[in-house]
Amino acid sequence: MSKLAVNTKEDLNVLNQHLSEPNTHVFVLVFMEECGPCKATRPEWDKIEVADKDKNVVVADVNSRLLLDDSNKIEHVGDVMAYPTIKHVHKGKVHDYSGADRSHASFEKWIKDASASASPNKSQSKVGGRKRRNIKTRRSGKRRTKRNAKKSEKRVRKGCEKKSVKRNAKMQK
DSSP, rough: EEEEEEEHHHHHHHHHHHOOOTOOOOEEEEEOOOOHHHHHHHHHHOOOOOOOTOOOOEEEEEEGGGGGSSTTOTTTTTTOOOSSEEEEEOOOOOOOOSSSOOOOHHHHHHHHHHHHHHHHHHHHHHHHHOOOOEEEEEOOOOOEEEEHHHHHHHHHHHHHHHHHHHHHHHHHH
């Protein structure tokens, strides 16, 4: 494992070379110096230990000021919309860190699990917990899970069917 602090264009070129290597796992933290959550996350990220046995793992932290110039881009990562942004890139596929815990131990566990397994999504789900898709309901505007929304739609349909049956019965009388 190697650590890389990306503060210049040359450092960014080295990072992009690592990103283009097929057997390398690259873990990237993009931070902004003025950002409060970044100030809390970065010291924990810096505690990640470098082990000589993991030569196919690169841990990098990128200063967002470097990305202000349009010619400076991180390959495979795309545009960074929020700070701090934590991503894992392997074989051109990008996976976001989905854990709420931003401690040194959770970062190391995520890196160890993702670099050891063929599919880093499994390790992310362990760190980040179960993902739920929320959707807005039409009437109340409250957010509900997709499963609950389907149940309520079935109830509404059954209610509408009962009302239509009653209306048809009244019309036939």
